Amino acid sequence: MNLENTQVQMRKGVLEFCILSIISRGEVYASDMLEELTNAKIMVVEGTLYPLLTRLRKAGLVDYKWVESIAGPPRKYYTLTHIGREFLSGLQGTWNELVSSTNRIANHQ
Amino acid sequence: MNLENTQVQMRKGVLEFCILSIISRGEVYASDMLEELTNAKIMVVEGTLYPLLTRLRKAGLVDYKWVESIAGPPRKYYTLTHIGREFLSGLQGTWNELVSSTNRIANHQ
DNA sequence: AAAGTTACCTTGTAATGCAAAGTAGTTGGT
């Protein structure tokens, strides 16, 4: 049990929230998301992201369309569905509560 | 994939941090922790807490001693070890960074 | 046409949260 493993653990729970947030701002494909998450120091790898996107699609929270690229293979561009938008709104609340609860415990004297 | 499951997911990552924080404030036993976490709206059940405490002990982050109860069976009272204290301090940093990274993504316009 | 790049997908493993059932010490009513 080292610090790095626990850091990974902590990030797990909010990944879904971050990805839905990114998709909510406009059409993106997987590499866009990877870049933004990496910039925000929330590490994710392909092996995590692709299965998660598949789960989100199966749950009806996101949808995608194939788009030809100017250079390279075609890309899957994702968008939020109506359900996805409602779900994200609920997650925002959950996140805010979690932060407040955790800080209450961590800073309690 | 419902909201409740995702809420559970989110909490997972910070559980270790919360539990170490609680133990850092003084000797407590499992039911004390369950009560405090429940009050803070971070739901945990026995089946999660006990194995986690065992992992923390095996990792040398916490220690415990048996204490006879005035009423009921004896209790395991936990304390942080030196290593546990250092680990908690690192986790505090990880948590702060995660909150800031996530909010940056979630509130980015 | 061969090598490189970009993009998406899959498989196998390990970790772990949780429900549910189990063990054991203590108390209180009859």
Added chain:
DNA sequence: ACCAACTACTTTGCATTACAAGGTAACTTT
């Protein structure tokens, strides 16, 4: 003295899922 209720800790089995590693395919460059 017994037995039900309570408290506390433990264990088992299942489902989920992050990740490393390897794979497929389209397109570009040399």
